[in-house]
Amino acid sequence: MRRGSFWREAVGLLVLGGIAAAVSNAVAGPERKLRWIGSYAAAPSAGPAAKGPTPPSVEASPAGATGEGGKVFAPHPDKPWVGASGDDVAGLHARGNVLFVDARRTSVYRGGHIAGARSIAVWEADADDKVKALFAEGRDQSAPIVIYCSGGECEDSHMLAQKLYFVGFDNVLVYKDGFPDWEKRGLPVKKGDAP
Amino acid sequence: MSGPLFSPWLTTRVQFVLAAVFVVAGFGKIADPPGFAHEIHNYGLVPDVAVNAMALVLPWIEVVCSLALFFGLARRSSTRILGILLVVFMIAIAINLARGKPVDCGCFGTSKVERTEAERLRDMKIAIARDAGLLLLVGQILAATRREAFGV
Numbered sequence: 001m002r003r004g005s006f007w008r009e010a011v012g013l014l015v016l017g018g019i020a021a022a023v024s025n026a027v028a029g030p031e032r033k034l035r036w037i038g039s040y041a042a043a044p045s046a047g048p049a050a051k052g053p054t055p056p057s058v059e060a061s062p063a064g065a066t067g068e069g070g071k072v073f074a075p076h077p078d079k080p081w082v083g084a085s086g087d088d089v090a091g092l093h094a095r096g097n098v099l100f101v102d103a104r105r106t107s108v109y110r111g112g113h114i115a116g117a118r119s120i121a122v123w124e125a126d127a128d129d130k131v132k133a134l135f136a137e138g139r140d141q142s143a144p145i146v147i148y149c150s151g152g153e154c155e156d157s158h159m160l161a162q163k164l165y166f167v168g169f170d171n172v173l174v175y176k177d178g179f180p181d182w183e184k185r186g187l188p189v190k191k192g193d194a195p
Numbered sequence: 196m197s198g199p200l201f202s203p204w205l206t207t208r209v210q211f212v213l214a215a216v217f218v219v220a221g222f223g224k225i226a227d228p229p230g231f232a233h234e235i236h237n238y239g240l241v242p243d244v245a246v247n248a249m250a251l252v253l254p255w256i257e258v259v260c261s262l263a264l265f266f267g268l269a270r271r272s273s274t275r276i277l278g279i280l281l282v283v284f285m286i287a288i289a290i291n292l293a294r295g296k297p298v299d300c301g302c303f304g305t306s307k308v309e310r311t312e313a314e315r316l317r318d319m320k321i322a323i324a325r326d327a328g329l330l331l332l333v334g335q336i337l338a339a340t341r342r343e344a345f346g347v
Contacts, residue, residue, distance in 0.1 A: 009272035017256035
């Protein structure tokens, strides 16, 4: 081996690594796949409803305020999300008609999640598709949606909240203490792929 | 260089150890690219557009170079690449230590254990020490094979 051959060999090794990565990502299932460009925030690629300047109908706020003696959660079109405490969230869950979304990895969701919560794992490649699918259901965009992850310093909920905000949901609540707090309170938990 | 520290016998063993460490580290990350991407993101050093690509390619570079090292192909080049990676990892962890930001190393894949901030900061120091140790192995291989480089 002569001196100049380092670059040739190094390029060869790096190219091999790149090819292996491409093949591995191509055959990976949705839970392991990544988009090549970007980070979790793979830009809400031409999202169905680009958040236009048109202010959402705030007057129609009763949609979010089905307060049966409970706290009122009004839409907040100016902020992507607001924080919610364990008590707030437990109250919303008891209403039965509030959407819960789990932002953690699919494998973690499977191991136990808030009963009724759907899974949108922000770090997985199909997160944007799931957000679009949620939008396409034509739900009331000012009704409260609770997002949670594993509490503490976990930022997955906030990332997902951004995504939902981008497609027009403006009443997203982030359950700050997340799933560990839910479990501690002994509230309903389900295992498996189904909500 | 000569002497027992640079004997071909020892170099072969060192190659195997270094290759083994990086194969384990590489496959640990390959098992969960989104988890590794998350960890790269947490380091706060890589621009968002590059996070996923890095999470996909980096572990495979580790694996390819370790396999090359194991089979004795392009061993100086693969050792150098692994050495460069070690230096990059050490700098990345050191920057976050200096920031006082506890990050998961992600070295051997996504950690599933919940740790406190103090434990994470301690583990970051351990990771730097470990990488320094591995860098010694890199140095041994490069020093012992210098003659190849000059075509003597």
